[in-house]
Amino acid sequence: MAEAQDAGELRRFLLEGHPLRGHWVRLGPAWQELRSRRAYPPLVEALLGEAASAAVLLAATLKFAGTLTMQFAGSGRVRLLVAQCTDDFRLRAVAHHDLADGEAVDFDELVGAGNLVVTVQSDTSAASYQGIVPLAGTTLGECLERYFEGSEQLPTRLKLVADPVRAGGMLLQRLPAGSADAASGEGAGVLLQGAWEDLQGGLAAIAPETLLAAPAEEVVRSVAGEHDCRLFGATPVSFACRCSPERVAGLVRSLGIDEAHAALAEQGALTITCEFCGRDYRYDAVDVGQLFASDDLPQPDRGPLN
Numbered sequence: 001m002a003e004a005q006d007a008g009e010l011r012r013f014l015l016e017g018h019p020l021r022g023h024w025v026r027l028g029p030a031w032q033e034l035r036s037r038r039a040y041p042p043l044v045e046a047l048l049g050e051a052a053s054a055a056v057l058l059a060a061t062l063k064f065a066g067t068l069t070m071q072f073a074g075s076g077r078v079r080l081l082v083a084q085c086t087d088d089f090r091l092r093a094v095a096h097h098d099l100a101d102g103e104a105v106d107f108d109e110l111v112g113a114g115n116l117v118v119t120v121q122s123d124t125s126a127a128s129y130q131g132i133v134p135l136a137g138t139t140l141g142e143c144l145e146r147y148f149e150g151s152e153q154l155p156t157r158l159k160l161v162a163d164p165v166r167a168g169g170m171l172l173q174r175l176p177a178g179s180a181d182a183a184s185g186e187g188a189g190v191l192l193q194g195a196w197e198d199l200q201g202g203l204a205a206i207a208p209e210t211l212l213a214a215p216a217e218e219v220v221r222s223v224a225g226e227h228d229c230r231l232f233g234a235t236p237v238s239f240a241c242r243c244s245p246e247r248v249a250g251l252v253r254s255l256g257i258d259e260a261h262a263a264l265a266e267q268g269a270l271t272i273t274c275e276f277c278g279r280d281y282r283y284d285a286v287d288v289g290q291l292f293a294s295d296d297l298p299q300p301d302r303g304p305l306n
């Protein structure tokens with residue numbers, strides 16, 4: 001079973017008879033791919049792994065067609081962190097920081113004061129949704145719990161973990177009463193409250209190693225205890241960058257012809273490197289001439305960083 005445990009996967013589960021649900025993710029190869037694109041000190045890498053896992057879990061709670069972006073820019077040592085996940089669970093993430101390799105700081109100093117912003121951008125329309133919550137708490141999971149309480153008004157618990165091999169986490173949610181599968185009648189509220197507390201206790205108690213390395217059935221059993229659970233099939237999560245020649249061409253056009261010519265004059269070519277995947281896009285004088293000569297100028301991508 002070693003292979004199955006090493007594969008990245010996302011699983012959803014429900015507690016039978018209660019409006020309680022969970023999502024669990026373990027990033028295997030997607031995390032390795034993400035880490036291979038850029039070297040980070042261990043603390044930043046762990047935060048990035050947690051953020052990437054959180055972006056997948058947030059996307060899993062939504063019905064949408066598009067891209068979810070979780071981003072924060074604060075006064076801390078991590079100046080900017082962006083994690084993006086599409087509705088079909090293609091993931092990318094990047095962080096900017098000034099932390100030295102062996103440096104140890106706490107969460108407060110790592111992220112500083114600022115806001116955590118979650119944006120959901122639709123693929124099919126100009127519609128987007130944005131939720132903002134202050135960066136506060138002792139973990140990224142705590143910040144996100146407050147995001148859910150504020151933006152979605154759903155009691156939510158999150159545990160996020162990352163090590164150099166794997167990253168992952170679990171999200172638990174108490175849905176509004178009257179949701180599918182909810183029991184009704186006398187005593188149901190008491191039973192529900194008890195089950196919700198049991199789940200939270202199970203999540204608090206589960207060892208990070210179990211969350212990251214045990215088979216899905218064992219992870220869910222460990223959190224749900226004696227409650228009956230329905231565990232759904234695995235959804236794969238992959239690393240994929242959204243950058244493309246078209247998107248980068250849009251970015252170059254948005255820089256303007258003067259800036260493009262200045263780069264050509266200085267360096268002989270204009271090179272744009274994708275922050276997420278490290279891919280270089282190089283434009284010489286002929287390319288730049290063509291970019292600014294074409295009549296159909298599409299709107300540049302206004303996504304983060306590129």
Ligand SMILES: [Zn+2]
Pocket residue numbers: 241242243274275276277278279
């Ligand atoms: Zn890229």
